[in-house]
Amino acid sequence: MAGKGRGVGAFTFNIDALGIGRGNMPEARVGPSPVFPSTDFKPVPLKAGEDEDYMLALKQEMRGTMQRLPYNIKPQSNKAEVERYTERYLKQSQIDDNEWTPDWNLFPKELMPRRKRPRAKTGTKKSAKISRKDTENILTKLDELANKDDPEKSDEETEKKPRNEDEEEIEEEEYEEEDIEEENDYIESYFDNGEDFAADSDDNMDGEATY
Amino acid sequence: MMKQMDVLDGLEKGVKDVNGGRNLGVSKDGGTIECERCTEMTAQEVRLCGLLLREHFGEVVEKVGTHLLKSGAQNLRTIIHETGLSVDLVKKSLCVLVQHGAATFSSGRKGPGSPTEYHTSCDRILRILRYPRYIYTAKTLYGDTGELIIEELLQRGHTTMSSTVKTVADRLTQNMAEGRTMDYNEVSSTFSKLVETHFLQRCPPLPGVGNKDSSAPSETPATPGTPAAPVNTAPPTPESFPECYKVPSVTLIGRGKRQLASEDGEEQRSAKRAKMDPETHGDEGIYWQVNFERFHLHFRDQTIISAVANKLDQTSSEIVRTMLRMSEVTTSPMATCTKPLSANEIFRSLPPSYNILRPILDQYLTLLVDDPMEFVGKAGESGGGMFVVNLHRALANLARATLESVVQERFGSRSARIFRLLLRKRHLEQKQVEDFAMIPAKEAKDMLYTLLSQNLVQLQEIPKTPDYAPSRTFYLYTVNQLPTARMLLQNCYKTVANLIERRLFETKESKRLLEKSQRIEAILASLQASGAEPEQLTEVEEMITAPEKQQLDTLRLHINKLDSAENQVDETIFLLESYINSTNASS
Secondary structure (H helix, E strand, O other): OOOOOOOOOOOOOOHHHHOOOHHHOOOOOOOOOOOOOOOOOOOOOOOOOHHHHHHHHHHHHHHHHHHHOOOOOOOOOOOOOOOOHHHHHHOOOOOOOOOOOOOOOOOOHHHOOOOOOOOHHHHHHHHHHHHHHHHHHHHHHHHHHHHOOOHHHHHHHHHHHHHHHHHHHHHHHHHHHHHHHHOOHHHHOHHHHHHHHHHHHHHOHHHHOOO | OHHHHHHHHHHHHHHHHHOOOOOOEEOOOOOEEOOOOOOOOOHHHHHHHHHHHHHHHOHHHHHHHHHHHHHOOEEHHHHHHHHOOOHHHHHHHHHHHHHOOOEEEEOOOOOOOOOOEEEEOHHHHHHHHHHHHHHHHHHHHHHHHHHHHHHHHHHHOOEEHHHHHHHHHHHHHHHOOOOOOOEHHHHHHHHHHHHHOOOEEEOOOOOOOOOOOOOOOOOOOOOOOHHHOOOOOOOOOHHHOOOOOOOOOOOOOOEOOOOOOOOHHHHHHHHHHHHOOOOOOOOOOOEEEEOHHHHHHHHHHHHHHHHHHHHOOHHHHHHHHHHHHHOOOOOOOOOOEOOOEEHHHHHHHOOOOOOOOHHHHHHHHHHHHHOOOOOEEEEEOHHHOEEEEEHHHHHHHHHHHHHHHHHHHHHOHHHHHHHHHHHHHOEEEHHHHHHHHOOOHHHHHHHHHHHHHOOOOEEEEEEOOOOOOHHHEEEEEEOOHHHHHHHHHHHHHHHHHHHHHHHHHHHHHOHHHHHHHHHHHHHHHHHHHOOOOHHHHHHHHOOOOHHHHHHHHHHHHHHHHHHHHHHHHHHHHHHHHHHHHHHHHHO
């Protein structure tokens, strides 16, 4: 800029017009301003009164309530295996309604939690494979049980079978999503467990009590 | 030389910064060119919105919300892709945001066939800060019933009348004496009163997104030919629907149920029973939400009345209150002033407890008109004098008083004197400032430059020659009220965000201690419920040591202070926002 080098202190304009003299210049700043500068004037104290206290209480209550309502979405956290002592005691004051379903008339349909069939090929393959496996297993189990001489249990079994299928379909959808996202073979074998569990409980009603 | 450059650079920067990043152009002759209301959010607003969302809806919703705020309208796929969250979580977050009115959806920009786009705006999210004030106002106007109705609606976003009435009745019954229950009729009548006075309004029915129009046949759809409707950029306001304030005929007969302190199993069972209860009350699909604008009008009126009471006296404020009450229904929300009222009418409508004589009333009115705050103006001579309340001018003056008070508290009363001087005299030279403010030259310069470096005062160049030579240019100091108010508003947002962050920090620091005290309280409660001896109780109480108790008390004190500060900064935010919005409306 003009004046750099010779006459470092020279200004390009008549300094008197601004009303400041040479000697009155403030000190040049060295570095960024301090983070917590000392202030000459302390802030005015807060208003304190009945109204303010009531609104304070309202605010804190509202915050607490809204954190417990279903609108507060928690990220999926890995639950610790052993339930912590704290949580057991805090659970006693629980939420009034855990679930909230919006009125879908007012929301775009794409926000509904849908059963995803994103990639038709792998989905149908897997589901076809699984359902084939399922039906095979169910048939074998039925054969086994048909050889047993307990008519009541077979009724229960047939009752449990459609319910089982429904459960497994639901499980299938949920785990299908997880499958596609995680691609974990481990989960696939879960289906067998679910079915065996029901069959087992049928057979080993007495066996459970031995634990 | 560097210092002179600093000063002039600071001036340029100051002028730009004062506009608060809202793309207000500044022309060389000192006037500001305002563009239409920008939908940009400033960084401070986005930060504050993020914190408010996190406090009330959790971090997932915060992430989705802030992403939408920063990037404008987007469709679902893009949001999922850019936030990196799972589909499920994003869908749920969007549902929560739409439920609470924080997000709106519309058909995409490319026409009716493109995917729906979601859009959030800062304004609605910033309202969360004001929830306690809304609830408290409802309490003062309509008692506990009104308070709980508004609280329910604020917590749930929008609900039907029947579900609100039932929940509120249950809650009121809970707090009543043994054996007494609250009748649904009482709650319904309070609800109707809230609707009549426009504090509650119906949610607007779905805009033509391609889904069928929702709801009850009593509502009229906005556009009859929905599939062929063009993409409208502005969403319809709730008030554009004629049925907005119509209370549906609802069959609600019953009383509140008292919830007994039972074990979890029983509660779950009764909750399940309530869900499977297929009662319909004739108002399915009609959802209600809180009408924030109406509350804001009420707050504005309250502020004007209390300002008059502070400046003049109680009787004057009663007169202004009467005038505002009479004009409630005839004044539109964006009106500059109320409809003219004659002195005769005012005299007749004064509350009976105020028996002032007619000539005294005339004197008071003259006093109000002559007051420099210009709350009341005279609009004619018929009927003993026609008077109006100047709403916009009152807001501007209140905002000005706020600015002056800020300068006074931060920089001292002499700087405040300079500030006020510049507000009134518009442009002054350095020498004139010293003379008018009656402050010695050296100190005046110091103060002026401090104010300048804080962007509260601007420098305006008036050149004598086209080359802007500094020796031949006038330098005038000036204060522009509107940009300064905007800047202070951004400061307020930053303040509240800082307060929230500090509170979160304090809570996190003492998290272990807080959890321990919660645990002990829970243990105490369960012991008391099962009837334990006092020794056991004291034993449990002593698990918290004395220094820990002190630490907890200090923590409690800090958190209360921070929370209370948030509430009170929000009052300033309200005033500045109202002023800025009023200038937008009239410009």
